[in-house]
Amino acid sequence: xxxxxxxxxCTFIIENGLIVDGTGNTATEGDVAVDGERIVGVxxxxxxxxxxxxxxxxxxxxxGFIDCHTHxxxxxxxxxxxxxxxxxxxxxxxxxxxxxxxAPFETGNGLPPPFPLLGREENFTYPSVxxxxxxxxxxxxxxxxxxxxxxxxxxxxxxxxxxERPAKxxxxxxxxxxxxxxxxxxxxxxxxxxxxxxxxxxxxxxxxALASVLWEFDRPVYATHMRDEGDHVLExxxxxxxxxxxxxxxxxxxxxxxxxxxxxxxxxETLAAIAAARAEQKLGLDVYxxxxxxxxxxxxxxxxxxxxxxxxxxxxxxxxxRRLEDVAAEWSCxxxxxxxxxxxxxxxxxxxxxxxxxxxLAAPGAMVGSDGLPGGTKPHPxxxxxxxxxxxxxxxxxxxxxxxxxxxxxxGLTAQTFGLTDRGVIAPGAYADxxxxxxxxxxxxxxxxxxxxxxTGIEKxxxxxxxxxxxxxxxxxRPGRFLTH
Ligand SMILES: [Zn+2]
Numbered sequence: 189x190x191x192x193x194x195x196x197x198c199t200f201i202i203e204n205g206l207i208v209d210g211t212g213n214t215a216t217e218g219d220v221a222v223d224g225e226r227i228v229g230v231x232x233x234x235x236x237x238x239x240x241x242x243x244x245x246x247x248x249x250x251x252g253f254i255d256c257h258t259h260x261x262x263x264x265x266x267x268x269x270x271x272x273x274x275x276x277x278x279x280x281x282x283x284x285x286x287x288x289x290x291a292p293f294e295t296g297n298g299l300p301p302p303f304p305l306l307g308r309e310e311n312f313t314y315p316s317v318x319x320x321x322x323x324x325x326x327x328x329x330x331x332x333x334x335x336x337x338x339x340x341x342x343x344x345x346x347x348x349x350x351x352e353r354p355a356k357x358x359x360x361x362x363x364x365x366x367x368x369x370x371x372x373x374x375x376x377x378x379x380x381x382x383x384x385x386x387x388x389x390x391x392x393x394x395x396x397a398l399a400s401v402l403w404e405f406d407r408p409v410y411a412t413h414m415r416d417e418g419d420h421v422l423e424x425x426x427x428x429x430x431x432x433x434x435x436x437x438x439x440x441x442x443x444x445x446x447x448x449x450x451x452x453x454x455x456x457e458t459l460a461a462i463a464a465a466r467a468e469q470k471l472g473l474d475v476y477x478x479x480x481x482x483x484x485x486x487x488x489x490x491x492x493x494x495x496x497x498x499x500x501x502x503x504x505x506x507x508x509x510r511r512l513e514d515v516a517a518e519w520s521c522x523x524x525x526x527x528x529x530x531x532x533x534x535x536x537x538x539x540x541x542x543x544x545x546x547x548x549l550a551a552p553g554a555m556v557g558s559d560g561l562p563g564g565t566k567p568h569p570x571x572x573x574x575x576x577x578x579x580x581x582x583x584x585x586x587x588x589x590x591x592x593x594x595x596x597x598x599x600g601l602t603a604q605t606f607g608l609t610d611r612g613v614i615a616p617g618a619y620a621d622x623x624x625x626x627x628x629x630x631x632x633x634x635x636x637x638x639x640x641x642x643x644t645g646i647e648k649x650x651x652x653x654x655x656x657x658x659x660x661x662x663x664x665x666r667p668g669r670f671l672t673h
Contacts, residue, residue, distance in 0.1 A: 196237065197236070197238070197239070198221045198222060198228050198229070198236045198237070198239075199222050200239060200242065200653075201220065201236055201238040202219060202243075202249055202624060202648075203219045203233070203242070203243050203244060204217075204244050204245060205217070205218065205219065205247065205248065205624065206244075206246060206247065206249065207220065207249050207250075207614055208248050208250040208592050208614075209230070209250070209614040210595055210614060212600065212601075214592060215591065216231070218230065218231040219234075220233070220249050220622065221233040221238065222620040222650070222653050223653075225619055225620055225653045225667075226620055227617065227622075229616060242624070242648065244624055247626045247627070247647065248591070248625050250595045250614065250623055250625070251595070251599035251600065251603075251612050251613055251614055251621060251622065252278065252599070252649060252650065252651065253277045253556070254278070254598065254599055254603060254608065255276075255278045255281045255557055255558050256282045256440070256602045256606060257285050257411075257442055257474045257476070257559045258283050258557070258559070259285060259288070259305055259306060259559070259560070259561055260273070260281045260283045260562060261283040261289060261291070261306055262290055262306055262562075262563075263562040264281075264283075264329040264333055264668070265324075265329070266563070267329075268330060268666055269329070269330050269662035270329050270330045270331045270656075270668075271642065271657070271661075272562065272571050272640070272642075273331060273558075274331060274651075274657040275572065275643055275649075275657055275662075276558075276646060277576070277623035277625060278649075279332060279623070279651045280331060280334065280621065280671060281331055281333050282335075282376070282557075282606055283334070283335050283336070284335045284337060284379055285336060285411060285413070285442060286379060286380075286381040286384070286442060287339045287340035287379055287381030287386070287413065288303050288305065288341060288379075288381060288384075289335060289336060289337055289338035289379070290306050290307070290311070290320060290341075291314035291315070291316060291319060291320035291337075291341075292314065292315055292316045292320075292341060292342075292345060292366060293314060293344065294345045295309050297344050297345075297348040298344075298349050300340075300349075300351065300385050301384065301385055301484040301531075302381065302384050302483055303340070304484065304532045305483065305534065305561055307563070316373060317335060317337065317369075317370040317375045318374070321335075321373060321670050324668075325670055328668045328669070328670075329668040330656040330665065331651055331656065331668045332611075332621070332652070332668050332669045333669075333670060334376045334606060334670075334672070335670075336375060336376060336378060336379040336409065336411055337371070337375045337377070337379070338378075338379050338380075339363075339378060339387055339395070340380075340381055340386040340387045342363040342366055342398070343355065343363070343386055343387060343390070344386060346359045346363050346366070347359055351385070351386045351389065354389060354390060354391050354394055360394060364397065364398060364401045367398055367401050367402075368401055368404070371404075371405045374670060376408065376606060376607060376608075376671070376672065376673055377402060377408045377410055377437075377606075378398060378399055378410050380410075380411075380412045380413065381413040382395070382414055382415035382424075383414065383415055383416060384413070388415065392427055395431050396431050396435055399431060399432070399435035399437055400434070400435045400436070402435065403437060406607070406673045408607075408673070409439075409440060409607065410432060410435060410437050410439045411474075412440070413442045413443065414441060417443075417446065418451055418492060419448065419450070419451060421454060421458055422454070422458060422461065425461050425462060426461065428471075429462075429465040429469070432465075432469055432470070432471055433469050437470070438471075438472070438607070439469070439471050439472070440555075440605060441462070441473040441474070442473075442474055442557070442559075443475060443476060443559045444473045444474070444475050444554070445475070445481065445545075445548070446541070447492060447537075447540055448492045448539055449494065449541075452540075452541035452544060453543065453544065454544070455543075455544040459547060459551050462553070463552060466552065471553065472554070472555060472601075472605045474557035475545070475549050476556070476557060476558055476559050476570045477549060477556070477581065477582060478540075478545075478569070478574075478577075479538065479539075479540040479542055479545055480497075480536050480537060480540065480568065481536070481537045481540065481559075481568075482534065482535065482536045482537065482561055482570070483561075484533070484534055485498065485501070485512075485530055485533035485535040487527050487528065489535070489537050490512065490523055490527050490535075490537075492537070493539045494538045495511065495537075496512035496527075496536065497509065497510070497512070497636065498510050498512060498566070499534035499536055499566050499567050500533060500534050500566070500567075501531075502531075502532045502533065503529070503533075504529070504530055504533075505565060507530060508564070508565030508566045509565065509637075512526055512527060512530075515530070534564050536568050536636065546586075549578070549582060549588065549589065550588055553601075555605060556574060556575060556578055556594075556598045556602075558570045558571060558574035558575070560572070560574065567639050567640070569636055569639040571634070571639065572639060572640055572641055572643070573633070573634035573639075574632075575598055576632040576644075576645065578597075578598070579594060579627065580630055580631045580632060583627070584627065599611075599612040599613070600612045608671055609673075611671070620650055620653040621652065623650075624647045624648040624649075625646045627645075629644060630643065630644065630646060631643060631644050631645055647659060651665070651667045651668060652667040653667070
């Protein structure tokens with residue numbers, strides 16, 4: 189060891205860890221040295237003199253998890269400690285998914301479903317990504333955030349309330365220009381929600397025309413909540429592959445699933461199509477580790493589900509946490525009418541198969557994303573439980589994934605897919621986004637009955653070198669950055 193290395197100072201060292209570095213490589217024992225916001229040493233850090241030391245006691249040190257599928261656009265302002273994510277070991281979130289982004293958004297044209305998932309109309313106060321970014325940087329939250337630009341947001345800006353049709357040529361050019369501006373302002377790509385009312389009449393050509401704009405920018409991403417996740421899921425996968433290929437951009441299939449009992453098992457078909465495409469183009473997918481989905485309470489989803497739970501209802505807040513069927517019985521009406529009376533509302537839909545979920549989680553290119561919906565009264569437990577649940581249920585209990593593989597799908601793979609520079613890995617020079625957890629005890633405790641519960645076993649979480657979660661509580665640090673390409 190050189191004498192200079194011996195005298196090198198740093199802010200802190202985490203000693204005696206099992207380092208799972210996010211690349212998928214085999215874990216190694218050692219230390220991680222951090223100076224300021226960056227990692228400066230990995231492995232044997234005895235050459236550093238640190239202002240503080242933490243003893244990992246043999247527990248895992250991994251890159252902070254990146255939640256690549258979130259609707260945290262407003263949560264970073266409303267709940268800046270972001271404890272529902274920090275408590276899971278998450279250090280960065282990708283917001284603006286499923287075609288709905290809080291920015292760029294111009295109000296006054298109504299708020300069609302599923303926009304209410306992000307807030308009320310008065311919460312949509314960011315006409316540009318630049319305005320959103322400035323607000324973020326003025327009052328940063330605990331975690332980092334990268335923002336996708338929602339296709340449905342662009343549609344509402346340009347087509348106002350007249351959304352049940354394809355965009356006309358001048359409207360399309362307007363949307364392209366707005367997307368370019370959003371990208372210049374720091375957005376990392378485009379998202380669509382093609383199964384939702386504001387976008388379902390947008391033809392494939394409209395999406396290709398927009399996604400093609402991304403090509404003008406550095407490492408852009410196109411993430412899609414596909415047109416269909418049920419009976420026509422394979423056609424939707426094919427549309428996605430075609431769109432990504434023709435636009436020539438990194439594409440991500442959001443919250444991949446095969447919904448509805450008659451589609452159980454069809455992930456063998458969708459994953460085969462995805463694997464074949466991955467040989468030719470950049471295509472990834474994200475998935476959450478539950479067999480129930482959650483979104484707005486809409487009749488079309490009620491019809492396709494085995495069971496439905498209410499997460500919130502504006503006109504009937506007392507019904508949060510109840511089964512839709514029970515509410516309907518109480519009101520002496522059918523579930524569809526009950527759903528209409530409860531709206532604006534959110535719901536949890538039981539409509540997936542465990543074997544599909546496992547197959548998707550272990551598929552090449554699959555990343556973990558929570559799709560958590562903050563703000564509900566009884567939200568889907570994925571909001572608080574996703575990442576620990578993968579580590580507990582699918583790594584420790586079922587051994588579906590090796591620990592290193594699971595961490596890779598939560599960090600390194602995600603950073604690479606979404607183009608987040610110097611994030612998602614433990615390496616000298618990378619940002620000190622880190623989580624220390626006990627692989628033997630880490631457990632999600634959030635349940636459908638009691639969903640807002642922090643996980644156990646996540647011991648320390650660092651964002652840009654600052655502790656944001658310590659044992660069982662958030663710190664007051666707000667080191668989050670707005671991440672751009
Ligand atoms: Zn979605």
